[in-house]
Amino acid sequence: MSKRKFLSGLVVLSLSIGGTLAGGVTSEAAGVTKTYSSSAAFSMSQQGAGQWYYEKLSGTAYLDLVYDKKNNRWAAPSGYPWVSATALHPDQNFDAVRKWVSPGKGTISISGSVKKGSSEGDGVVATIKKDNVKLWSSSITNTTAVTPKGVSAIPVEEGTEISFIVNKLGNANHDHTMWEPDIVYSGSAPAASSSTGKSTKASAAAQIKSSPVVSVLDYGAKANDNVDDYAAFVAAIDAAKTSGKPVYVPAGNYILSDILTIDGVKVQGAGKFLTTITSTNPKRGSIDLKGNGVELSNLKHVYQTTVPRGDGSNEKNSITVRGAKNFKIQDVYVSKSSTAGIMVTYGSTNGTVSGNTLDSTGADGIHMTGGSSHITVENNIVRKAGDDTIAVVSYIDSDVNPVNNITIRKNNVGYGSKARGIAVVGGTDVTISNNSVQDTNMAGVYVAVEASYNTRNVDRITVSNNVINHTGIAQPQNHPNVLVYASQGVVDNVVFTGNIIKNGAHRGIGVWGEGKIKNITFNKNTLINRVGAPTTFTNGTIKLNQNVGF
Structure with missing residues (x-):
């Protein structure tokens, strides 16, 4: 024996x-x-x-x-x-x-x-x-x-x-x-x-522990069953934060009934055409990113239904970055939202928003505000935004600092969006380069200080090597393809270089408003096929160097 x-x-x-x-x-x-x-x-x-x-x-x-x-x-x-x-x-x-x-x-x-x-x-x-x-x-x-x-x-x-x-x-x-x-x-x-303890559970836990990722399937999520997976996602994210591993969401459709908060964890799907997260609560469906090193990648986020934009609350965004540091949003497909597609706010800093596709958002496609800084927005596609496609906005009333040190490059935006293409409405040190902007209701590129929203001043904005095609479509606004505007405050040190500005629905370039507009420079830009006047310069100190068509 x-x-x-x-x-x-x-x-x-x-x-x-x-x-x-x-x-x-x-x-x-x-x-x-x-x-x-x-x-x-x-x-x-x-x-x-x-x-x-x-x-x-x-x-x-x-x-x-x-x-x-x-x-x-x-x-x-x-x-x-x-x-x-x-x-x-x-x-x-x-x-x-x-x-x-x-x-x-x-x-x-x-x-x-x-x-x-x-x-x-x-x-x-x-x-x-x-x-x-x-x-x-x-x-x-x-x-x-x-x-x-x-x-x-x-x-x-x-x-x-x-x-x-x-x-x-x-x-x-x-x-x-x-x-x-x-x-x-x-x-x-x-x-x-x-054993005196949970032997079966311990064995399962050991298998999970040995995996290089934390799979939502190990915490109760099931793809394509139309059952709420919110609790499983919460548990998986919590386990990942403890273990330091990324969360993996396999191919299939998963249901979330409430706001999902990802704090300092990397969440990745199998691909933005393979993994889908569907939010069922149109008023509380945002995926919120916070903490240091948080990432969201390779998946699709869609709202099952949406509600009117209303107060524009962040809970109705598709993705909200809430004071995160060293964050990344990459290769995500945003399909519908009640408000913004990707909202970066609450002083978020050192982030990258790249390779994403945003379609049919209720407000801006990508919106940066709340004193956020040092962010790169590149290689994104934004279609049918309910407001601006990509926007930098700084408010006097609520923002301690202006949004600053923003790079917006190589994006392809417009396609029936309801307001401006790329907009800076209060902010400093913003670079807008090598983007394609087309078919927007308002100006393709818009740099402004607005009294109606009590926004901050604008300073040191560089707009270079963009193609701005057939924008400013809506009437009676009749925006030009490119518009600099101030109804309060100061706009200064805005430089346009090497842009192709074409097929303007109403006019080419405008510098307007009753606020203080200082130095606006146009270097080597090409303006072609516009409808109406090539330029309407009603304010500011305008410097023109080697431009074609105006």
């Missing part, structure tokens, strides 16, 4: 004698009866001590919490969700979970009431699950204790997981929930060679 079988046999033999074992465990024939108290066994150092674990749950993905010495509880790095000896608290995206794992085959009975820790907040949902099967669930909205029902004489196997889950009911504010469950286990003692 092997040593492992011999030790196991000794355990069975000792239990068959009967009597009382150490720790208050009683034995009957070949079985044991033991009470597992969640509060008494609460560990401050070890997951699995006394068969208890402390986790967070998103969708079907259970992720371990980390012990927080300061607050004497297990918690996520952000502080929520958390699990203490006597209570649990979820957050907006993750449920709080206290889990017990059966040491052997037998039956269990669960006791212990659950109640809100205070009368504040809109309540929680408390649930008990056996593996993935719900045993009991109830909405808890006040401090009246509720006792779970139907949780006695439950058969279990070795490794069966009993999860005590607290989820937000509406929002996670004031969701402190008192819950100290006890489990009375009657059954076989674990063999000496058996």
Whole structure:
């Protein structure tokens, strides 16, 4: 007989004698009866001590919490969700979970009431699950204790997981929930060679850990099933942030029901014509990028339906960059949005927006504002934008600094867009080069300070080697292909060099407005096939050098 079988046999033999074992465990024939108290066994150092674990749950993905010495509880790095000896608290995206794992085959009975820790907040949902099967669930909205029902004489196997889950009911504010469950286990003692913990789960976790990427499939997402994958994406992103690996979204269509926040993580699909993320909430469908080194690439984002632009809230964008640093958006297909396609704001810096295709956005295709800086926008295609195709905008009222150090190059934009092509409305140190702009309702290139939006001054703008074709189509605005405009503030140091400006629907080049326009220079530009006057210069100090057609 092997040593492992011999030790196991000794355990069975000792239990068959009967009597009382150490720790208050009683034995009957070949079985044991033991009470597992969640509060008494609460560990401050070890997951699995006394068969208890402390986790967070998103969708079907259970992720371990980390012990927080300061607050004497297990918690996520952000502080929520958390699990203490006597209570649990979820957050907006993750449920709080206290889990017990059966040491052997037998039956269990669960006791212990659950109640809100205070009368504040809109309540929680408390649930008990056996593996993935719900045993009991109830909405808890006040401090009246509720006792779970139907949780006695439950058969279990070795490794069966009993999860005590607290989820937000509406929002996670004031969701402190008192819950100290006890489990009375009657059954076989674990063999000496058996694992006391989540062996199957540990094996799966080991496989995930060995992968170079974090796949959303490993956290419960399923392509093409028309079922919400939001929780799985949240869990995968969280796991990626912990491991330092990128998130991979395989080919297929995935459903998101709310704003997805990607914080300091790289998320990549199989290709912008292979992987599709579909947002079903037209008012809260943005993919939000934040943190350092965040990236989004090789996928398509589409809104199932859209709503009117209205207040232009960022929650309705396709992608919103919220104060990110060293970010990248690459090879993404944006199809429809209620507001902007890609919004870069809140002081985002050192970013690249490249190789993307944007179609039928509700507002600007690519919009940079909020004091953002040092951003390159290149090799993008923007079609049918609901406003400008690519815009730099700086507001006096809300922006501490102007948008600055922006490079806009080699983009192909227009194609029925409803406003301007490439616009700088408040900003400094902007380079616009080697772009193709065509078929826009308003000016193809627009440099301005606008009183109606109370925008900042414009300084040091270089516009070179662009092709601006058949723009300014709409009436009665009758914009020229290229327009410099000021209704307040100062426009200065704007230089146009080597551009081909052709087929203007109404006129070629304009410098207009009642604001202060200083130095505007045109070097070696070519103006051809315009309708109406070649130039309308009504303001500013205009310098003309070796231009053709004006």
